[in-house]
Amino acid sequence: MQRLNSEVFNEGVLDKLAKTSGAIKRVRKITGSQLADLLMFDAGESLNGMSMQLTLRHGLSISKQALHQKFNKDMVSFMKQIFETLIAVELPDQEIQGLDITIKDATRFALPDCMVEELPGLAGSGMKAGAAVQFEFGLKSGKASIGLTAARVNDQSESRRDQQEVRSGELYLRDLGYAHIGYMNNIDKQSAFFVNKLNPQTLVYTQCNGFYELLDLDLIRGITDMQVYIGKEKLPVRLIIEPVDEVVKASRIERVNKYNKKKGLTTSDRFKQRAGFNFIISNLDKDVYETLLLQKLYHLRWQVELVFKAWKSLMKLHVMGTGCVHRIWCKLYGKLIWVMLGWKITMSVGKVGQISLLKMYGMIASTREALRQQVWKINDNWIELVSRVPITKLLKEQRKGRLKIEEIILSI
Structure with missing residues (x-):
């Protein structure tokens, strides 16, 4: 958390991003960190509600009309830069035993119709506008990357873009949509490994x-x-x-x-x-990895579905509300910042297979305001609050007769 505070959620860093993006063109009464706070934690409010939050939290008097004017391409660029800065903060390197297992999949959701030119939806589905969030993470390392495309972009196109990023010695688990023959042939040539349907x-x-x-x-x-x-x-x-x-x-x-x-x-x-x-x-x-292990390995891919379930049910990733195109873009980046902040916090507590993603994201969502104050260094109440929760409350529950996910991961 300390590293995120210093490298991302820092007044100096955010003020600089606000100025370089053009979101703040000259010294104004609202700062970059105040803008980020508003768009990360209050973007779901109406313009009037956002104006009230600025008054309550920062003592600022900005009309809803003035806020509406701020939602432009420069504000979108500002939020995108914060998102990219957060993604660039990597987890500490750890020694990994065996192969790291990399999972990638996408979750899609509808957007307001005003986004149809920016992010077209799925053809024939009735979804005029929509986003696809492409998420990739290492089961052992916890390191992750995330990307945003139109919902119309299919997974095979995404897997072709990934060809240059295949790392020797890693095992790639992918959904059927990614697994064309060119993808598998490329992995094999790079001395990496795949398991897919x-x-x-x-x-x-x-x-x-x-x-x-x-x-x-x-x-x-x-x-x-x-x-x-x-x-x-x-x-x-x-x-x-x-x-x-x-x-x-x-x-x-x-x-x-x-x-x-x-x-x-x-x-x-x-x-x-x-x-x-x-x-x-x-x-x-086949002589090294037995049949039963491969069957269980493929089913690890469902861990990414738990991530998406947590993002949608607990973090409300797909809930955008209404607004102009630029406002929807800002909401979208604000949501992505929020879910990736949750991921980095989760991975600092434990790895996939140890920690229940749903329990961890549930705790983050339920302590949202305390976490907000921790992010902006208003106080340390969130750290104190979560330190009271026994780690056993956040661990995955083991079903009788089933091999632990952690054991499957460590067996390869």
Whole structure:
């Protein structure tokens, strides 16, 4: 917290950012830190409510009309610079045993229609304007990066932008949307590793006497771990096949049938057969990493869904309200600053697998005003308040008969 206070939430730093961005063009009665305080903690208020908060907290008298005029491209630039400054403050380096496991996914949400030119929504979904927050983090290191795109940008496009950032010796867990063959081939070439599901449209081949043959699923009995070749490139991968029960299979077919009916299409027999299995692919060595471990590793990807659940249910990331385009942009960056501040605090307490993300974010959300005063160094009440909470209250609860997430992470 001390480092965040000195490098981000510091009057000198914020006043400088306000001036370089143009949010404050000359010496005015409102400072950069006061603007940041308003947009981080009170952006959900009406203009009149924000004006009242400035009076109550800082003794400033600024009309709602004057505040409205402040929401321009310079104010957006100011909030963006604060966000980027916060992201640049990295957690201390720690010695990592084994492979670091990096997870990335995106959460999407609708924005007011006035943002349609800035951030177009998902085509065909009824969402005219929308944002996609791309979040990546290391399960062992806790280090994270976050980006903002239009909701319309698909995950495969995002994974192509990531190609230059693949780090040798790391394990990448990705949702199906990111996992095209080019992505996996690039990771393999960089001496890194991947575990992800196989796209249902990707052809799978086995090799016999130097010839490639399509995988025959009729021969699969139980969980199978085998060497296969995928796509027209015949990329060699390790494939784990998990049969699913008839209820799951029927649900998958029903969902695709419903979609195809709207499009005037027919569900293929090949899809119906593949709907009876889960397919997990990887380039991890079968002799080193057993089948059961890979199955459990893939399911660690759901940790990012818990992050998004905390951000939306507890931090209200997706709740934007109304306003002009520039005001919505400021709210958006204010929300991103807020959730990343929560992430950095959480990772300073413990790592994913130890700490319950929902419990930690719940505590941060419920002590919001005390944290605000801690951020601006008004007092140290928040530190004192949370120090009363036993660490056991924030730990993940272990379900009987299940391997702890921390044990799965440390096993690789």
